Amino acid sequence: SVPPGVLPLCHQPLAWGRAAQQPLSPLQPPGLPLAPCRAFSNNKILVELDESSGVATMKFKSPPVNSLSLDFLTEFCISLEKLENDRACRGVIVTSAIPKVFSSGLDITEMCGKSTEHYGEFWRAVQEAWLRLYGSNMVTVAAVNGSSPAGGCLLALSCDYRIMVESPKFSIGLNETKLGIVAPFWFKDTFVNVVGHRVAERSLQLGALHPAPEAHKFGLVDELVPEEKLQEKAAAVMAQWLALPDYARQLTKSMMRKAVLDRLVAHREEDVQNFISFISKESIQKSLRMYMEMLKKKS
Amino acid sequence: SVPPGVLPLCHQPLAWGRAAQQPLSPLQPPGLPLAPCRAFSNNKILVELDESSGVATMKFKSPPVNSLSLDFLTEFCISLEKLENDRACRGVIVTSAIPKVFSSGLDITEMCGKSTEHYGEFWRAVQEAWLRLYGSNMVTVAAVNGSSPAGGCLLALSCDYRIMVESPKFSIGLNETKLGIVAPFWFKDTFVNVVGHRVAERSLQLGALHPAPEAHKFGLVDELVPEEKLQEKAAAVMAQWLALPDYARQLTKSMMRKAVLDRLVAHREEDVQNFISFISKESIQKSLRMYMEMLKKKS
Amino acid sequence: SVPPGVLPLCHQPLAWGRAAQQPLSPLQPPGLPLAPCRAFSNNKILVELDESSGVATMKFKSPPVNSLSLDFLTEFCISLEKLENDRACRGVIVTSAIPKVFSSGLDITEMCGKSTEHYGEFWRAVQEAWLRLYGSNMVTVAAVNGSSPAGGCLLALSCDYRIMVESPKFSIGLNETKLGIVAPFWFKDTFVNVVGHRVAERSLQLGALHPAPEAHKFGLVDELVPEEKLQEKAAAVMAQWLALPDYARQLTKSMMRKAVLDRLVAHREEDVQNFISFISKESIQKSLRMYMEMLKKKS
Secondary structure (H helix, E strand, O other): OOOOOOOOOOOOOOOOOOHHHHOOHHHOOOOOOOOOOOOOEEOOEEEEOOOOOOEEEEEEEOOOOEOOOHHHHHHHHHHHHHHHHHHOOOOOEEOOOOOOEOEEEHHHHHHHHOOHHHHHHHHHHHHHHHHHHHHHOOOEEEEEOEEEEHHHHHHHHOOOOEEEEEOOOOEOOHHHHHHHOOHHHHHHHHHHHHHHHHHHHHHHHHOOEEEHHHHHHOOOEEEEEEEEHHHHHHHHHHHHHOOOOHHHHHHHHHHHHHHHHHHHHHOHHHHHHHHHHHHOOOHHHHHHHHHHHHHHOOO | OOOOOOOHHHHHHHOOOHHHHHHOOOOOOOOOOOOOOOOOEOOEEEEEEEOOOEEEEEEEOOOOOEEEEEHHHHHHHHHHHHHHHOOOOOOEEEEEEEOOOOOOOOOOHOOOOOOOHHHHHHHHHHHHHHHHHHHOOEEEEEEEEEEEHHHHHHHHHOOHHHHHEEEOOEEEEOHHHHHHOOOOOHHHHHHHHEEEEEHEEEEHHHHEEEEEHHHHHOOOOOOEEOHHHHHHHHHHHHHHHHHHOOOHHHHHHHHHHHHHHHHHHHHHHHHHHHHHHHHOOOOHHHHHHHHHHHHHHHH | OOOOOOOOOOOOOOOOHHHHHHHOOOHOOOOOOOOOEEEOOOOOOOEEEEEOEEEEEEOOOOOEEEEEHHHHHHHHHHHHHHHOOOOOOOOEEEEOOOOEEEOEEEHHHHHHHOOHHHHHHHHHHHHHHHHHHHOOOEEEEEEEEEEEEEHHHHHOOOOEEEEEOOOOEEEEEEOOHHOOOOHHHHHHHHHHHHHHHHHHHHHHHHOOOOHHHHHHHHOOEEEOOHHHHHHHHHHHHHHHHOOOOOHHHHHHHHHHHHHHHHHHHHHHHHHHHHHHHHHHHHHHHHHHHHHHHHHHOOO
């Protein structure tokens, strides 16, 4: 709905390897025509579109912890693209169908003991997911109904508004340093745009996971609600944002986010190579293996 | 008072069409010599200079709502330039002589059903007013004694300090999206410099008008006072800022604001063309006509 | 400890005149081997390294007010470089051995009535101290146990975390404008990174010195404690930061600070020339002489 001559938000075609090899059609639920997607469920994400309100809900349902695997990210991008191109859809609520966790972040198994090519493919999918969500023309509301570390936090940060269940048992943050890895510059840029430079500097260095009340205090999330009110609140916030004319709202959103989106677009391949060479270091691989074994023992 | 070799704040000659055609002298009150302006009243703005304190007061008096028409903006720029060049003047308090409204913002009649040339002339006047106020070497204090949407909010944001009457009946904000239009990047930059990126992103997308107490909470205004204390408070704040040595204060102000001022200066004509092509769209014209009719019915 | 191929924080060799003329060895305490410095005391700064924790303490002990003279800054840079190169040291707590004052800031006698060459040498030392502290790979905690105006405030701002004694008698801020001088752009950048653009704009223009409780309110310092708890608290904060893997923490810190560090590195000589031409102005020299005489009368 953005007319020509105006800078639209970032909408690049799906470009990474896997998507190019796999046709989109197998992901379509059987019995639905290709063009007007109204509701579709894939393996890892359930998408429902309420045509009367124009609001879709994306529910992450990839047990045990909605980790962002290559498959998950591929599905996420395809789902988002479908909604973006669907004229009946103006907003998306992103939430989890798994109790107690929104998303545990990037899937460590994709970064451990794999080939250089695999690391590259995975990282392009992470970039793509962020570019599409942070640059979406739709209104995006995160209904954070569980813990949301690292990449899970990034997804929430990339939405227009964040509502979180008020329980201090659930925490959120970019805790990469705790694992011995480093959030890339565009995670950092997204974080700084939400909480400011100082809070980001401290929180990123400490790899802090903030309990919901603390996260709310410094603006990492916009609002806290009891769990049973979350979906109702998300719908109300969505309605408030959808009351604005789409075109003016989209141009304004683009103006606010363009600099940060453009920075990754300009350095995308460099960022992939950085990731590959960092993650391929033996010291980093060792850290990740130890972390995974610790997780196994826990469960 | 800025010595050569030092980057002064932005002081460009009055450059838009109307000012070039109209000599300045008719705006001078009769009986006063041209050079040392001490007090002058035009059609739309009353200016009084207290020589003992070095403080001028600019009172907007353009009924019904101090809307920023081409005439108003022209007078505003000329008044500001006079004060800027007057060695007896070191600070300006900007306020309204109209009850309940500071300024209603850009005059929509200037943007509706006019020629391309007119849109260009009008937009250059808006730019000029902002460049002069945001880049003023004088101390500028906004005494916001009424509602202040859109362009009215921009004027307040461009001052060094904002005091607002504490009543929740008065609101302030950049509500352009509600009218289906988009605040230009330099409105946004000015806003971000005051309230930070996150608050600006949300407030601009929602086209939010914030009641005074809310605006104060997140720093859109610096201080709230009862209406009867406003002028006294503005004078006290002004005295505090004037206690600093002008030269060091001006250089510091320039250091803080230069990047944002330079950005418009570098893209000024491009910004004019963007405005013209945006405002000339039939869909935008239709929105504005509907909005004006709604306003007419209200009054 | 930063591997090749990764952008390290700024570590330039000591480059200003004095350091090049003076060999480092005379500053080494007698009886210690050159390489593994474990504890050393110079004229103006006492450095103690606790090998079990990896934490060094730098105590400013230059009466009467720890002013940042050329000698002080030289010693500061050499001390910091020694610690930076010492594998046993991972963090530094910066504090004062002088009651009631952390540091009074740049030594005005270095800027008054001296040669152009001296001004240049002095300013390079100020730059060097900031580049080394703001870009340190170590965890840096400021334990602010007294007032900390101007350059003293800059030192605190350049650390990773600031704890201040809670007494309202102690104040902190970049008050340069009050002396008729202007904080350079990199003081400003450091300040904006901590408190945001709006607070910095207002505070810098007013040359404000903020009592500790006020400074804490808007984030200029991170935490307030009673004086007797300061060292204990600093140690606890340090332990929290040292719990993170050094490498990931350092890369994250570099990512947050690199843009601002690079900006001075790119304009370093220009900044020296600006300082020299500004400080050599007769009007500025006069202001500084008056200020020094006022200080003399006070004491």
